[in-house]
Amino acid sequence: MHSSKLHAIAVFVARSIVVGLAVAFVLSVFAPGLVDRLRGTGSAPATMAGAQTSYARSGPVSYADAVSRASPAVVNIYANRVTMTRPAYPVSDPLSRRLLGYALGPIRQQRDQSLGSGVIFSTDGYVLTNNHVITGADDIQVLLDDGRVAQAQVTGTDAETDLAVLKIAEHNLPAIEVAGDASADVGDVVLAIGNPAGVGKTVTMGIVSATGRQLNMSAYEDFIQTDAAINAGNSGGALVNALGELIGINTAVYNKPISSGLGRAPEMPEGIGFAIPVATAKAVLDQIVKHGHVIRGWIGADYADIPPANGATARQQGVVVVRVVPESPAAQVDLQVGDLLLKLDGVAIADQVDLRNREAALAPGTKVRLEGLRGNVPFALDVVLVQRPAPSTTGA
Structure with missing residues (x-):
């Protein structure tokens, strides 16, 4: 057992x-x-350490440091205008009302105020904003971050980029810090700072949705598109990166209705805002401060991108001439509508934005060589640039 x-x-x-x-x-x-x-x-x-490393790379928990770095340089702008109005009154007698409708009253003056934002670029008081914020204003006031109100004078404007430079008589101001690498990449986190709807300084967050956008509002467009909320009053405010460095000037909200389909009323798209790249804004600011206006080289022609060849998906490099301004440098060398322009001074032309920006950066009096095709026949022309006229005279 x-x-x-x-x-x-x-x-x-x-x-x-x-x-x-x-x-x-x-x-x-x-x-x-x-x-x-x-x-x-x-x-x-x-394994836990690896998880912490992955989390740390995903981005900061808060953007408060970036906001505190940039916000003092963003100001509210109040532009006052005097407009003329003529009210209409209903006629008291029913028979006269049927015949005459409404009677016009006397012309009266009315004071209107538009709201916007601006960015302090120098400690001695130069402020950059949008041209449409201050157009027609006879009195412009700037509300600083510390509560002070300063009277502003217009140093100069540039309708072609919708930018304006103001000067306030203040010193030791908190100037914005411009990003060392001013480029914006799709997917970058951005913060929009401004005064939407006049409710006071507000910060919204999003990402760069696209770059190089063109809205056909002016000749020089290279917008940064973002889904950070930008509303009326944000115009002229700052678009900064996650470090609080300026990468753009908020300028427009896309407000074109889109079709809803099935016979329903069009809807307004959301989350589409635009900003002027800081490189463009800084160049305009520097020229206005130096000259009082922007000086651009000008060939004297309008261009369009070359459409893709049959069956191709990629756009061809170069531009096609769609208009030659009479008596301009282009007209004097017999540049013609329909010509394909492929090179400027031996360097390939990418598209119409590339050519406009390159000619604008050249000083009036500069001689350049244009190379291209006319009816599949190569040609080369030497053109002496002049100063680009005001938009009203070029038709642009």
């Missing part, structure tokens, strides 16, 4: 050892990490 009990115990122990070895083998093959943790080899802390 005693012998049989010992035999039973031996069999039980043997079976337990076999089962344990089998389980260990399965775990070592299919869950090696679990085996390491059971052994206490320290792989679990390493």
Whole structure:
């Protein structure tokens, strides 16, 4: 009897050892990490460290530091205008009302105020904003971040980029810090700071949705598109990166209705705002401060991008001439509508934005060589640029 009990115990122990070895083998093959943790080899802390590293790379928990860095340089702008109105009154007599409708009252003056934002670019009081914010204003006031109100004078405007430079008689102001790498990449986190709807300084967050956007509002467009909320009153405010550095000047909200389909009324798109790249804004500011206006080189022609060839998806490099301004440098060298322009001074022309920006950056009096095709026949023309006239005289 005693012998049989010992035999039973031996069999039980043997079976337990076999089962344990089998389980260990399965775990070592299919869950090696679990085996390491059971052994206490320290792989679990390493995994946690990896998780923390991944989290740290996902972005900051708060953008408060970026806002506190940029916000003092963003101001509210109040532009006051005097407009003339003539109210209409209903005629009291029913018969006269049927014949005459409404009678016009006397012309009266009415004072209107538009709201916008601006960015302080220098400690001695130069403020950049949108031209449409201050157009027609006879009194412009700037509300600073510390509550002070300053009277502003217009240093100069540039309708072609919708920018204006103001000057306030204040010193030691908090100037905005411009991003060292001023480029904006799709997916970058951005913060829009301004005074939407006059409710006071507000910050919204989004990403760069696209770059190089053109809205056909002016000749020089290279907008940054963002889904950060930009509303009326944000115009002229700052678009900054996650470090609080300026990358653009908020300028427009896309307000073109889109079709809803199925006979329903068009809907207004949301989350589409635009900003002028800081490189463009800074160049305009510098010229206005120096000259009082922007000086641009001008060939004297309008261009369009070359459409893709049949069956192609990629756009061709170069531009096609769609208009030649009479008596302009282009007209004097016999540039013609329909000509394809492929190179400027030996460097390939990417598209119409590229050519406009390159000619605008050249000083009037500069001689350039245009190379292209006219009816598949190569040609080259030497053109002496002049200063670009005001938009009203070029028709642009």
